[in-house]
Amino acid sequence: MPELPEVETVCRGLQKDLKSRVINKIIIYDPKLKSLNHHLSSLENKKISLVTRLGKQVLIKVDNLYLLIHLRMTGRLIFVKNSKQHSLIDEIQKGEAYLEHKVIRLTQDNKYKHVRFLINCKGGTLYFFDPRRFGTVEYFDKKPELAINSIDALDENLNSYLHQNTSKIKQNVKSFLLNQARIVGIGNIYASEILFLAKIHPERAWSSLSKNETNLVCRYIKQVLTKAIEKGGTTFSDFQSSNGETGQYQNELYVYSREGEKCRKCESLILKITQGSRSTFYCEKCQK
């Protein structure tokens, strides 16, 4: 689910909600997260100072310590302010939520929502829901950084990075955009959208791009991701911001998930192919 714009949307919401709150208690329900247990006590009674994005991950600064959360496919971080209405903690204590395979499942609208862990702080609780349980939470005692030789997709130096470091890469352009060891933040939805707008065929080799085409890709990486952030991300089935709102960028898509529908520029039919075992959507006529 979450690519850079969705993670940025979550971070902005959490920064507002969590900043300056003191952590009372952290509870882990999913045994897959138990490595975090060793560090929980060092986080309690400390103040959250900053929530920022690191690539596709959410970085929460707690005093001089860090929690790095990767949402992967279905992870959601939802902050619920304290109110008279019962919180999940209350429901657990009242036995209205129950344990199944040690992962809390909360019934709500007859649907199960899997809570892997929660942070209860003064004024509210941050829940980490993740049905598929691909998401990860890591603890660091110093600030984690992006991998060497990689660059954030919205870094202002992206253009010179692409020209200086990537001209020999023979990988197809679509797979290259998804490669997080290089550009960090682009996922399967936005990769197809960026290539459509840049009018570049997804099966071209990255090294075959002219200087001008590389500039175009760079321009549309910035444009697409920035606009998607403005729209609060893309919601297909289950992306939600930290206050539970859905994104709006799905209404702007030119090709993703539009196989067999008419291209919004030339009216020929959108095609779907598989590259690196991921779906790619494109317009044969618009993209050369």
Added chain:
DNA sequence: CTTTCAGCCTGGGCGC
């Protein structure tokens, strides 16, 4: 070195 592909998981949608 590069590239592919199964695996990690669950739930929704579809065809029968």
Added chain:
DNA sequence: TGCGCCCAGGCTGAAA
């Protein structure tokens, strides 16, 4: 209604 199959926004690590 139900069952089986396919699909999914990400990433890793083993194998080729």
